[in-house]
Amino acid sequence: MSNQSNIYYVTLLRHGESEGNAKGFHQGQTNFPLTSKGRDQAEALAQYWLQEKKSFDKIISSPLLRAFQTAEIIARHFDLPIEKNPLWMERDAGMVSGLHHTVAQEKFPQPIFVTPYDPFGINGESQWDVYVRAAKAVQDLLRRPPARYLIVSHGGLLDMFMYAILGIDIQANFCGPHFKLQNTAYLSLLYYSPTHSWIVEGVDNHPHWQEEEEDD
Numbered sequence: 123m124s125n126q127s128n129i130y131y132v133t134l135l136r137h138g139e140s141e142g143n144a145k146g147f148h149q150g151q152t153n154f155p156l157t158s159k160g161r162d163q164a165e166a167l168a169q170y171w172l173q174e175k176k177s178f179d180k181i182i183s184s185p186l187l188r189a190f191q192t193a194e195i196i197a198r199h200f201d202l203p204i205e206k207n208p209l210w211m212e213r214d215a216g217m218v219s220g221l222h223h224t225v226a227q228e229k230f231p232q233p234i235f236v237t238p239y240d241p242f243g244i245n246g247e248s249q250w251d252v253y254v255r256a257a258k259a260v261q262d263l264l265r266r267p268p269a270r271y272l273i274v275s276h277g278g279l280l281d282m283f284m285y286a287i288l289g290i291d292i293q294a295n296f297c298g299p300h301f302k303l304q305n306t307a308y309l310s311l312l313y314y315s316p317t318h319s320w321i322v323e324g325v326d327n328h329p330h331w332q333e334e335e336e337d338d
């Protein structure tokens with residue numbers, strides 16, 4: 123891997139804490155803003171990356187507010203524009219979008235058995251839908267020139283991105299491995315195009331905060 127011009131450096135970042143995270147709502151594609159804690163998380167991460175002399179050539183963000191606000195905070199410190207790309211949006215959660223988890227369970231209880239093709243929240247995206255969109259995000263990224271990319275997105279979509287690049291099969295009932303990312307935690311990847319080699323350098327990295335943070 124001596125030819126640096128053939129290497130993609132990809133950082134996958136989950137957004138900071140949102141109002142939906144903090145209050146226990148199904149977010150989906152509902153536009154919840156960041157909390158003050160979420161803004162502080164993004165600010166702390168930007169400061170950490172500056173201290174570590176990390177650099178990016180391009181920032182690509184989900185257009186959903188919680189992701190874009192996170193990207194804006196990072197972008198200000200690195201003096202980079204942000205490209206909004208809907209491929210990186212969170213799962214469409216259908217009729218449970220914007221509902222509190224307890225209300226959603228009462229109105230639309232989860233079936234006992236769910237195939238990868240069943241819509242989430244009655245009429246939202248299935249696991250397969252999200253996987254296909256994540257695969258398109260992979261293709262969109264790798265049709266760009268090799269560079270250092272920061273992607274600001276959401277846990278569900280980034281999980282399926284990892285499935286797509288690692289060739290993991292989707293299973294029923296949302297079983298299988300999960301690449302959990304907490305708020306403003308990130309995952310670092312290298313892709314070497316001449317040999318189609320992905321290298322995972324770290325999962326759920328959050329050196330800018332140390333306390334345990336639980337979120338949905």
